[in-house]
Amino acid sequence: MHRLEYFPVTFFAVVMGLMGLALALNAAAPFSPWTEILSQGVFWSALGIFAVIAALYGSKLAAHFAAVKAEWQHPVKLAFFPTFSISLLLTATALLELAPAVAQGLWLVGVVGQGVLTIAVVSGWISHRSFEVGHLTPAWFIPAVGNVIVPVAGVRMGYLETSWLFFSGGMMFWGVLLTMVMNRLVFHDPIPARLFPTMVILIAPPSVAFVSYVGLVGHVDGFARVLISLAYIFAALVLAQVPRLVRLPFALSWWALSFPLAALAIASFLFARLEGTTFHLAAGFFVLLLLVVVVIGLGLRTILGLIRGEILQPD
Template sequence: MTAATPNTQLPDGALTRLEHYPVTFFAIGMGLLGLTLALRGAERAWDLTLPLSEIALVVSSLLMAVVAAGYLAKTIHMPSAVVAEWHHPVKIAFFPAISISTILLGTALLPLFPVAAAAIWLIGVSVQGGLSLAVIGSWISHRPFQTPHLSPAWFIPAVGNVLVPVAGVELGYVDLSWLFFSAGLVFWLVLLTLVMNRLVFHDPLPGRLVPTLTILIAPPAIAYVAWSHLVPDPGPFGQILLSLSYVFFLIVVTQAQRFRKIPFALSWWALSFPVAALSIASFVHAGETGSAAYRGLGTLVLVLLVAIIALLLVRTGKAIARKEICLPE
């Protein structure tokens, strides 16, 4: 039995794939838009005139539109499959990737099309607020979550909240930016304790979730960027956030050999946005302090990010060509 009554306008094969079209596809938009902002940071840091970030923005926007169209089709033709994904103890954490991608798109468009960017950003923030409350409400309800369900993917709602000030302050939504930043920071600290407990004292992450270890990098990196927008001088607290980003990056590097032992899945896209966040944070810090060392670190991380995204695009393309995506689990 399918998850919903089929729409006869679609062939059975298409319906089957649509039913298993995962919300994790939105991680692609997060990664590519993160690359866009990292390239923009590099252009500013090195005073480059090459329109690399604009090219990346066009490609990112197009791919994000394709991903969004696919999930919208699933919502229309297979609404109960979306409901089932929402009630999945692991996949529910990926739903805020939808709003995060939207916020990132608004942030990336802001220097070029401020009016459109503001509208897109407001939509993203509204959805982010609703999804964050819904996800956290689900976590603390009577639903029987177990320790194996916990993974670094649970940081995704917190990441979306601390992302808000990056464009929000410039758009004039200062109080709203503080609200989201405060909520994101507190829940990151709470979840960090839970996730570290799970990683240290319980069974290892299953293969498909191993790439989500990289998400450990994202909250402090994005929090640093947001903090630098909220206050005139990031100061010691900002330095702590940035330093924690590099600490978690090094921790992830120690686990890199585990990545080679697992087959490709869409969860591999979890590698991209956190690395982009670290590159962006490094460039922002270089601009704040005039540090050539952090400008160099940001560039090195950006080179790694480009390599990661190139590999992910190739592997995703091959998986789609071989029809290894959107299959029953």
């Protein structure tokens, strides 16, 4: 492929967004059955795109190992490596009802990959390398988000203790990183324009944590309500940043908008289904509609960027 050396690991965020959309559409099915048909179409499209991106990045790993190593050593891109294992976990979750055996195999690979990558990324953060405050963005939440995704399918497969293990680790890292990120946002220079869309990732950890926690305990309790409420609070904070977001030039980091919206929609539909609340149902459909518009827009803009040669460029 032309300029394969510059094919970034951040492309796996595209898979996360598309798989998230498929799962969000499926979560809406109890209230609107036609979304299940759309969910299947989006899923198979996402699976095909996942295969292409994985093949291209695998080719880059084989042909341009130095470029992959440079990404691993990059203070921002380092956090995006777990998007691969997260994509596997999301794929397994989407396949759970269609092909349980395949889903379990993918989930196990994803869990091992997520565990290894989390330890490796955190070890990279606390290694001898010198990180600056400006390197810290909400993208650093990605490894934590991956850990709290594990129980979504893991509990249904019977891996209860493994699910609790990853959930606990993810919640711990989320709490630590949230403190660091808020300190960076309040007391230091603004996040650069190219990375500013990662602000939307603030919505993802509490949204995914709500879905996983409800799966682990089997019902909505006070802590579950805290988690989904936090998701809405962060969504409101992100909404206040929209005027700045719409003025920014396109970059692959814009795909950071997609998965957090999907997670919030899924959490809203789950709460509405279990508690029968009209507000959460309306919020779920509103966020789902916004997610569809965002994914279509991002998809078209990504294709245009590839045609124009704007994306596969050295940093």
